[in-house]
Amino acid sequence: MATTAPTAYRPAGFWRRLRQGNPSEAQLGFLMLIPAALVLLVVMFWPIVQVVWQSFHFERLNLPAEGRYWIGLTHYQRMLGGSEMTWSLSNLLGWRLLALALVVALWIGALRGGLHRRTALWWTLGLLVVAGVLMGFHPGEDGRWNDTRFWNSFSITLVIIVASVAGSFLVGLPLALLANVPSRWRWLVRVALLIPWAMPRVLVGVMFAWLFNSTNGVINDVLRRIGIEAPLWLARSDPAVWATNITIVWATSAFVGLILLAGLQSIDTSLYEAAEVDGASAFQRFVRITLPLLRPAIAVALIFRTLTAIQTFDIPFAMTRGGPGRTLETLGIYITSTTNNLNLGYAAALSVALFLMSLAITVLYLRWIYTED
């Protein structure tokens, strides 16, 4: 260009290196990162911003005349409390009062020195959750919460998170320990661990709906042969919760097993030999060596499982369409059905709630990993 003044000496001009096809490492690196950055920004980060923005708006596509307009926090008000929420005495009695009494007792104990403050804090949180699930979150006969459907889906999602994460860990750990034993059938073990991971979750749901079929399902057939009274799995709410959790555990424990297996294989075997020489029993070796060294892998497995459990959608949808009634309507199913009803504003607000839940859990886990190291 004619107007450019002679610049200071640069050993290799940025554009010249690029033109010559011989960029520096940093240049090449940033160039190579551009597509990934673009995709993630446009398809992952931008929608998150968009969904938060959307949640402050009224938009129902089935009411096109209304259009889309700003309504502020109305959706969140409707979701969490609502204008019709009443705090009557009868609502405060029962489990809540009991929980309150327990919390007071706990803190009296803590302040008098009989109990660690931190322990008291955790118990308080636990009690609040339990009391909340028993009284508040459930749409009782005169549900105090405006959107009882949200609290119902919230509580069933919590139940699924706790039950299926614990379940898949308790099943996944033995799977990993067994898969770690060298045997002639190693490839079959690998295939058996990969099939549940690779099956589409919906099809796992459909498949188990057939296995759990009350008259012609194989599970009830086996139960009858043993002489146990076979429940109507998917037609009653309690067995349906069990059946769904068992299915989720089946679908996910194999993946947990694979991650734990990788952790097991990274443990130095000489540690076991040393412990054996010192006379440690198999159980002692497991508790003193395996479990502590497996902690990073356990943490990773739990994080992944919890984050996928929050999003539980496919399996309950395939098994019962969220039923019977709305027993198994998870947050994911509620969001989807709100979207299908074309209420995009409220669906966005629900999505934000889900996102905040997974963010909170990620932060909790990350703190747990980093503080203890």
Place this chain on the structure above:
Amino acid sequence: MRRRARPFTRILVAVGTLLLIANGTFPLVWIILTSLKDENELIRTPITYLPADPTFSNYVQVFEQLPFARFMLNSAIVSVSATIVCVVIAALAGYALGRLNMPFRRGILPAIVITSMFPALVLLVPLYRVFLGAEIPVITQVANVLHALGMTFMPVDLGGPNLLNTYWALIIPYVALSLPIATLILTSFFQLIPKDLESAALVDGCTRVQTLVRVIAPVSAPGIVTAGIIIFVNSWNEFLLALNFNTSMSMRTVPVGITMYQGEFAFPWAVISAAITIGVLPLVVLILMFQQKIIAGLTAGGVKG
């Protein structure tokens, strides 16, 4: 050397391994058995375990009741395109993060990994609006250009560019959803390739780009296959977005299509089982061929994450 375990322990381990294998394979085996029975046999009590007289009529029914071949084609197009695009992008990023000396390297990878923790459910509403043709800066313009180029494979005309019921509606989110894990796998894979290989090529007078194409690309084929399989499986299995974005029968993917066989009250389990068997066949073949690679990829993604 460790001494041999006691007989009791060995039996325990053998039984456990047997249980593990049964646990992993039994449900699928049962579905295959079901698919070979006819509907009358299914409603018989007590139930039969092996099909009394095996029939393939259910497999014919799968294709007659619904356009299942079309579902397979849709799934294949979507998954293969998403896999190719995602692998290319992830390989570029993985190479940059795994091998090149660049600033902010240690910060970029965690940022990408954290993206993989975003729930796909959160994408549902915003992407639905975008694909429906809501005015969104940048994205709307891109969609307009794609539409003008005739690249909306099979547009359902709702007035204006509308990406719902097109392959794009699935390929775009699938690429993004698999990108973090694929980048992670490829980054850890590129880190394993010896650094000398590159230096040797550079000393011999190759430019960086030439080194990449002639030396690194051939060596990294196994890692790319691993990442590709995992992206393919993820895309083949995705249900939520496929269910909501592609609602016309001719644009359904396999997992969504299979849920369409059941009526309100009728559950043709034999046909559904046959459909499941066909639908997971590609996945089972992949597992049988590449089991070790897949496990290596999954755990590379998992343990470092």
